[in-house]
Amino acid sequence: xxxxxxxxxxxxxxxxxxxxxxxxxxxxxxxxxxxxxxxxxxxxxxxxxxxxxxxxxxxxxxxxxxxxxxxxxxxxxxxxxxxxxxxxxxxxxxxxxxxxxxxxxxxxx
Amino acid sequence: xxxxxxxxxxxxxxxxxxxxxxxxxxxxxxxxxxxxxxxxxxxxxxxxxxxxxxxxxxxxxxxxxxxxxxxxxxxxxxxxxxxxxxxxxxxxxxxxxxxxxxxxxxxxxxxxxx
Numbered sequence: 001x002x003x004x005x006x007x008x009x010x011x012x013x014x015x016x017x018x019x020x021x022x023x024x025x026x027x028x029x030x031x032x033x034x035x036x037x038x039x040x041x042x043x044x045x046x047x048x049x050x051x052x053x054x055x056x057x058x059x060x061x062x063x064x065x066x067x068x069x070x071x072x073x074x075x076x077x078x079x080x081x082x083x084x085x086x087x088x089x090x091x092x093x094x095x096x097x098x099x100x101x102x103x104x105x106x107x108x109x
Numbered sequence: 110x111x112x113x114x115x116x117x118x119x120x121x122x123x124x125x126x127x128x129x130x131x132x133x134x135x136x137x138x139x140x141x142x143x144x145x146x147x148x149x150x151x152x153x154x155x156x157x158x159x160x161x162x163x164x165x166x167x168x169x170x171x172x173x174x175x176x177x178x179x180x181x182x183x184x185x186x187x188x189x190x191x192x193x194x195x196x197x198x199x200x201x202x203x204x205x206x207x208x209x210x211x212x213x214x215x216x217x218x219x220x221x222x223x
Contacts (some may be wrong), residue, residue: 008149034212043113043199043214044152089152096167097212099144101151 002027006090006100014108019080021103023073023090030092033066033073038087038102047088048075080107111136113215115200121221122190130185130218132200138213140203141183142167143175145196146217152199158183190222 005024013019023033031052036044050057050066050073057064063076077084087102113134122128134141142157144167154167158177172194174186183202187194200215 004151036212041217041219043201043217044212045214046211049211091152096154099152101149 002098004028004090004092004098004100006088006103008101008103010104010106012106012108013080015081017080019077019084019105019107021075021088021105023075023100025071025092028071028092028094028098029068030094032093033064034091034093034097035062035064035073035075036089036091036099038089040087044089077105080105082107082109111213113200113202113213115198115215115218117218118216119219121223123223124191125189128187128190128220130187130198130200130220132183132185132215133181134183134200134202134213135181136202136204136213137180138202138204139180140205140210141177142201143173143183143185144199144201145169146199147196155185155198190220192222194220195222196220 003026034049035047038044048064050064052068061078065074085107087104089102090100092098116131139160143155144152146152153169155173156167156175158164161177161180164175198218201212203210203212
């Protein structure tokens with residue numbers, strides 16, 4: 001069956017460290033993958049899009065990788081700050097947009 | 110300011126009482142959609158619309174209706190709400206119908222059906 005998996009357990013890291021979140025999928029062949037940030041009680045906010053022929057995409061302190069062989073995307077936040085604390089969602093684009101359940105990131109001072 | 114607005118933000122109702130959640134965007138987007146978000150299930154698409162008078166079912170359309178009479182508005186209608194429709198609802202819009210374009214989400218509507 002088709003599945004998108006993000007770590008359901010919260011990721012707790014210390015301020016200044018690099019946070020790495022994982023998005024794994026099975027039985028999909030996405031042409032694109034997006035990452036969103038969602039704060040409690042608010043709508044998701046788009047962060048980055050990466051295409052299947054791109055290995056890596058960067059935006060300020062954010063970096064996304066996309067490995068279609070491993071069927072995995074990694075989302076990195078370098079020099080993390082408490083303000084980065086939120087839930088991060090990955091979304092695959094096939095013939096439609098399919099969201100993962102998200103991973104909650106908590107950055108401690 | 111570019112935005113997607115939803116109303117109401119919070120709603121408590123009873124089983125069977127028809128309700129409408131409004132959604133409006135000011136970005137001249139062609140594509141609009143509705144999602145529901147439930148713990149452990151993530152965001153699931155209910156309905157989408159690629160343009161005025163063009164709507165189609167998403168993954169979980171049962172119990173919902175939509176209409177797209179104007180480009181900016183995309184209301185979600187629950188004709189006879191049931192408790193299993195208690196959820197957090199989001200409207201979203203984008204220029205294109207594929208996910209290659211940035212999806213702009215509204216602030217959400219938390220619905221409780223008693």
